[in-house]
Amino acid sequence: MxxxxxxxxxxxxxxxxxxxxxxxxxxxxxxxxxxxxxxxxxxxxxxxxxxxxxxxxxxGHNTIQTTVKRICTMAGITGKKTNHSLRSTAADRLYEANISEQQICEQTGVMQ
Incomplete structure (x- = not known):
């Protein structure tokens, strides 16, 4: 790898x-x-x-989960609010803002 x-x-x-x-x-x-x-x-x-x-x-992961949900609610992020969904939400928002797929991959750590 x-x-x-x-x-x-x-x-x-x-x-x-x-x-x-x-x-x-x-x-x-x-x-x-x-x-x-x-x-x-x-x-x-x-x-x-x-x-x-x-x-x-x-x-602890429960504290992190609670914090993520609270921050997402305050930021107006709707839908699934988990520790692991933050990267997905960020990628979606960047794509909707017409950011290049290459730059989104670099920012989120996802390889194309």
């Missing part, structure tokens, strides 16, 4: 919405990399501290 190469580009027009910057900010507020292992989603602290917003424990 060939390794997938997915590219992400900096959003210089809207830096506050730049995926790369948001990921870097998130990583900077997570526990140190030595305690992360293979965890990406961490449990948020009830009260944030200076440069620490998350506990060292991973967020």
């Amino acid at each position: 060939q390794k997938k190469n997915v590219r992400a580009y900096e959003n210089v027009e809207h830096p506050e919405r730049c995926y790369l910057r948001l990921i870097e900010k998130y990583k900077s507020l997570c526990p140190p990399s030595s305690t992360r292992a293979n965890t990406f989603y961490f449990t948020p602290l009830k009260k944030t501290k200076d440069r620490k917003w998350y506990l060292e424990s991973p967020m």
